Amino acid sequence: MNAARTLIDAAAELGRAFAAQAAEHDRTGAAPVAQFEALERAGLLRANIPASQGGHGAGLAVSRAIVSEIARGDPSVALILSMHYCQHAIITRAERTGSDDWPPALARRLRRASVEGRALLNAAQVEPALGSPSFGGLPDTIAQRTRDGWRISGHKVYVTGAPLLSWINVLARTDENEPRLGHFLVPRDAPGVRIVETWDPIGMRASASHDVLFDDVALARDDAVALQPAHLGLQRDPHSIAWYLSLVGSVYDGVARAARDWIVSFVKERKPSALGGAPLATVSAVQEGIGRIETLLATSDWLLDSHARAVDTNEAPDALAAIVKHAVIDNAIQSVDIALDLAGNHGLARRNPLERHYRDVQCGRIHAPVNGLIRANAGRAALGILPRAETRADS
Numbered sequence: 044m045n046a047a048r049t050l051i052d053a054a055a056e057l058g059r060a061f062a063a064q065a066a067e068h069d070r071t072g073a074a075p076v077a078q079f080e081a082l083e084r085a086g087l088l089r090a091n092i093p094a095s096q097g098g099h100g101a102g103l104a105v106s107r108a109i110v111s112e113i114a115r116g117d118p119s120v121a122l123i124l125s126m127h128y129c130q131h132a133i134i135t136r137a138e139r140t141g142s143d144d145w146p147p148a149l150a151r152r153l154r155r156a157s158v159e160g161r162a163l164l165n166a167a168q169v170e171p172a173l174g175s176p177s178f179g180g181l182p183d184t185i186a187q188r189t190r191d192g193w194r195i196s197g198h199k200v201y202v203t204g205a206p207l208l209s210w211i212n213v214l215a216r217t218d219e220n221e222p223r224l225g226h227f228l229v230p231r232d233a234p235g236v237r238i239v240e241t242w243d244p245i246g247m248r249a250s251a252s253h254d255v256l257f258d259d260v261a262l263a264r265d266d267a268v269a270l271q272p273a274h275l276g277l278q279r280d281p282h283s284i285a286w287y288l289s290l291v292g293s294v295y296d297g298v299a300r301a302a303r304d305w306i307v308s309f310v311k312e313r314k315p316s317a318l319g320g321a322p323l324a325t326v327s328a329v330q331e332g333i334g335r336i337e338t339l340l341a342t343s344d345w346l347l348d349s350h351a352r353a354v355d356t357n358e359a360p361d362a363l364a365a366i367v368k369h370a371v372i373d374n375a376i377q378s379v380d381i382a383l384d385l386a387g388n389h390g391l392a393r394r395n396p397l398e399r400h401y402r403d404v405q406c407g408r409i410h411a412p413v414n415g416l417i418r419a420n421a422g423r424a425a426l427g428i429l430p431r432a433e434t435r436a437d438s
Contacts, residue, residue, distance in 0.1 A: 046099065047101065047105045047108075050086075050087065050090055050099060050101060050105060050109060051105065051108045051109055051112060053085045053086075053087060054085075054087060054108070054109040054110075054112035054113050055112040055115075057078075057081055057082065057085060057087070057112075057113060057116065058112045058113045058114070058115045058116030058117070058297075059116055060081070060116065061075075061078055061081075061113065061116035061117040061120055062115070062116035062117065062301070062396075064077075064078070064117070065116060065117040065119075065249075065396075065399070066396065066399060068117065068119065068248070068249035069119075069248050069249060069399050070248075071249075072242065072243065072248040072249060072251070073249060073251075074204070074206040074207050074249065074251040075117065075119060075120050075123070075207075075249050075251075076207065078117065078120045079120070079123070079161055079163065079207055080161060082113075082120075082124065082161075083160065083161040086099065087109060087124070088124075088127065088157060088161065088162075088163070089157055089158050090105070090106055090109055090128070091105075091106045091128050091131050091132055091135065092131055092135075092154055092157060092158060093135060093138075093154075096151075096154045096155075096158065097154070097155075097158035098154075098157075098158060102351075102354075102355035103132070103285070103286055103289055103290075103351040103352075103354045103355050104348060104351040104352045104354075104355055106128050106132075106286075106290065106351075107289050107290055107292075107293040107347060107348075107351050108293075108348075109124075110124060110125050110128070110290050110293040110294060110297070111293040111294075111296055111297040111300070111347075112297070113297070114293065114294045114295070114296070114297020114298055114300075114301075115297045115298075115300050115301045115304070116301070117249065118247060118294050118295070118297055118298045118403050119247050119248065119249035119250040119251075119403075120249070121293075121294045121297060122203055122204075122247060122250045122291075122294050123163070123165070123203055123204035123207065123250060123251075125287075125290035125291060125293070125294055126164075126165040126166070126203050126204065127163050127164055127165060127204075128286070128290060129166075129283065129286050129287045129290060130164040130165060130166060130212060131153075131154075131157070131164070132282075132283060132286040133145075133280070133283045133286075134150045134153065134154070136280060136282050136283060137150070138150065144268060144269035145268055145269070146265045146268070148265060149228060149265060149266065149268070153210065153228075156209060156210075161209075162209040162210065163204060163207050163208045163209055163210075164208065164209065164210045164211075164212065165202065165203055165204055165205075165208055165210075165211065165212065166211070166212040166213075166214065166226065167199035167202045167211050167212065167213045167214065167255055168182075168199070168214040169199060169200050169201045170182055170183055170184065170197070170198060170199060170200060171198060171200055175411040175412075176214060176277045179276060181216050181222075181224065181273055181276075182197065182214050182215055182216055182224075183197060183198070184196065184197025184198070184199065184213060184214065184215040184216070184257065185197060185215060185216060185217070185218055186215040186216065186217045186218065186227055186267070187217075187218045188217060188218060188219060189261075191261075191263070191264065192261065192262050192263045192264040192265075192266065193227060193261075193262045193263075193264070193266065193267065194259050194260065194261055194262070195213060195215055195227055195229060195235075195257045195259075195260040195262060196257055196258055196259055196260070197213070197215060197256075197257050198254065198255075198256050198257075199211075199213065199214075199254065199255045199256075199257070200241070200254050201242075201252045201254075202252060202253060202254070202255045203250050203251070203252045204250065204251055204252070205231075205238050205251055205252065205253040205254075205255055206238055206251050206253070207251065208231045209230065209231055209232075210228055210229065210230060210231065211228075211229045211230075211231055211236070211255060212226045212227075212228055212229075212268065213226060213227045213228075213229050213257065214226055214277070215227055216273050217270070217273075221272065221273075222272075222273040223270040223271060223272060223273055224270070224271055224272070224273040224275070224276070224277060225267055225268055225269045225270035225271060226267070226268040226269060227262055227266055227267055227268065228262070228266045228267075228268060229257065229260055229262065229266075233260050233261070233262075234260070234261070235257060235258040235259050235260035235261070236255065236256070236257055236258075236260055237255070237256045237258065238253050238254070238255055238256075239253060239254040239255070239256060240253050241253055241254045244406065245402045245405065245406075246399075246402035246403040246404070246405055246406045247403055247406045281361040281364070282354065282357075284361075284364055284365075285350075285354045285359060285361075285363075285364040286354070288364040288365055288367065288368040289347060289350060289351050289354070289364060289367065289368070291368060291372075291407075291410050292343075292347060292367060292368045292371035292372055293347055293371075294407075295371065295372050295375040295376075295403075295404055295406075295407035296340070296343050296344070296347060296371050296374075296375050298375060298379070298400050298403045298404045298407075299336075299339075299340060299343075299374070299375035299376075299378040299379055299400075299404060300340060301396070301400055302378060302379045302382045302396075302397055302400040302401070302404070303333075303336050303337075303340060303378060303382065305382070305395070305396055305397050305400070306333070306336070306382040306385055306386060306390075306397065307333060309323075309385075309386055309389065309395075309397075310322065310323040310324040310329050310333070310385060311323075311324045313389075323385075329385055332381050332384065332385045333385070335381055336378045336381050336382060339374040339375075339377055339378045339381075340374065340378060342370075342374060343370070343371045343374045343375065346367050346370060346371055347367065347371060350363060350364065350367045362420070362421070362424065365412055365417045365420070366417065366421065368410075368417075369414050369417045369418070372407035372408070372410075372414075373414075375404050375407060376404050376405070376407065376408070379397075379400055379401050379404045380401075382397060382400075383397060383401055
């Protein structure tokens with residue numbers, strides 16, 4: 044527990060430091076290079092790598108607490124970190140279950156690089172035509188079989204942290220007579236890999252989630268991961284999904300907590316003349332609004348923490364992860380909305396961080412699976428109706 048507390052405290056300290064730079068990164072959309080250098084120095088990039096391989100062995104409960112603390116300072120940094128953690132959680136899960144999805148030599152190479160330096164890893168799955176693979180369908184990115192290995196060609200969008208990555212885990216289908224679907228581990232600096240800086244959203248601007256093009260990129264035979272018959276579709280491990288959904292929820296929960304911190308400070312300091320010099324915090328309607336925020340955030344904290352602990356002990360129902368993500372992001376958006384109502388015009392002023400928190404938290408809506416699909420799946424389960432393939436191509 045002391046080791047876990049040390050990691051979380053280090054994340055909280057860095058989160059406070061990142062907050063001072065977040066507005067500038069939001070303005071420019073520049074990738075947060077210095078922040079990841081600081082995370083590497085603090086040992087947080089290897090938080091959930093097993094201790095036997097040079098990491099800290101953190102489970103989901105500790106990892107999501109780290110992410111939330113970083114997100115209170117800069118959620119773009121936290122989102123990139125979350126994706127890195129998710130990929131290493133998948134590798135750890137494969138090792139613990141004896142799955143042959145991840146070739147051992149490939150897993151060791153990634154772990155060694157992450158322990159020895161700032162070697163970030165993320166997946167690339169979404170495409171211009173396909174959208175998110177969560178809705179079904181096969182990618183247009185093709186892995187061509189060669190005598191020595193593979194050649195990858197395709198176009199991926201929304202690759203979070205693209206300029207900072209060392210490795211990109213690319214979803215592709217093979218060109219074999221019986222196509223297979225899986226991931227291919229591509230070095231970001233490999234010949235034929237090109238980043239196109241397309242990311243220009245209203246929020247989460249420094250997540251640098253740009254397009255990445257792959258033009259006949261050569262890979263070794265053993266750089267393929269989890270190849271399965273393509274007709275089966277993308278097979279996702281529920282444990283890995285739980286990590287992804289929990290960490291994404293924690294990012295936006297962190298945004299809401301930063302907004303809460305600002306509005307609490309604001310209503311204590313703001314003293315309108317109409318109140319005779321008393322602060323806004325003395326107004327009962329303001330107190331009730333702050334209480335609503337506290338209620339929402341306390342609920343989210345309980346959901347995220349109890350769910351993460353259940354995942355760590357293999358006791359969490361598979362369907363719960365998406366529902367927790369849905370509830371937590373809804374709570375975060377509501378919390379920031381309430382803060383904006385309390386702040387009035389001050390909350391929309393660019394000189395105040397609440398305006399940025401409001402833009403950032405809106406981005407929580409687009410992470411797959413979207414709320415409509417989560418609710419439809421929950422409804423079908425309650426009605427005893429088998430799930431069906433979704434073909435909607437957004438996200």
